[in-house]
Amino acid sequence: xxxxxxxxxxxxxxxxNDKSIKCEQNLGHDTMYWxxxxxxxxxxxxxSYNNKELIINETVPNRFSPKxxxxxxxxxHINSLELGDSAVYxxxxxxxxxxxxxxTFGSGTRLTVV
Amino acid sequence: xxxGEEDPQALSIQEGENATMNCSYKTSINNLQWYRQNSGxxxxxxxxxxxxxxxxHSGRLRVTLDTSKKSSSLLITASRAADTASYFCAHNQxxxxxxxxxxxxxxxP
Numbered sequence: 001x002x003x004x005x006x007x008x009x010x011x012x013x014x015x016x017n018d019k020s021i022k023c024e025q026n027l028g029h030d031t032m033y034w035x036x037x038x039x040x041x042x043x044x045x046x047x048s049y050n051n052k053e054l055i056i057n058e059t060v061p062n063r064f065s066p067k068x069x070x071x072x073x074x075x076x077h078i079n080s081l082e083l084g085d086s087a088v089y090x091x092x093x094x095x096x097x098x099x100x101x102x103x104t105f106g107s108g109t110r111l112t113v114v
Numbered sequence: 115x116x117x118g119e120e121d122p123q124a125l126s127i128q129e130g131e132n133a134t135m136n137c138s139y140k141t142s143i144n145n146l147q148w149y150r151q152n153s154g155x156x157x158x159x160x161x162x163x164x165x166x167x168x169x170x171h172s173g174r175l176r177v178t179l180d181t182s183k184k185s186s187s188l189l190i191t192a193s194r195a196a197d198t199a200s201y202f203c204a205h206n207q208x209x210x211x212x213x214x215x216x217x218x219x220x221x222x223p
Contacts (some may be wrong), residue, residue: 004156035212041200043213056210090156093209099145099206102159 023091032074047081118214135217137203
């Protein structure tokens, strides 16, 4: 009965490949996020969608493209993967944008680019 | 950077002791949140304290907030080995939840 589920959990791929990470939440939340956590555990927001609409688009390379087919799903597609993309990517959701409510995080996708 | 700062970066204590972690931020806030991250897992929301609150309790957790000093602290009382994790504070900045660098807590049995 996972609240926010991400797949895959691990992803090892070669430089230049294109890959996708999927995220689904069954909490009925309106807002979903992608965060990137680097090797020093620094968490940085990448994107946020509210009811399928993009509301936050941080300065990330164009190679990263989020897609939200419905408010329960937020996927992340990455083109032309680079070594520096290696990190743990977390999906999260909240009842509404901002900080009125806590966020529920998925368990993360560890991406390793070789 | 609008990122919050936490200190200490790492804390090692014995089971049964109390652990205190501090967080400072740079902007005005409405709320401040604390999260826990176990190794290899996602973040878990622990507690949210509003800007008009000074202290909040949840089980063995006590959070304080001093908006004049732009700082918050998380106290875990009677720590257990299972409390070993990284702890992050987070606050809203322009509609984005910004996380501190985290405190890595190790509780030795």
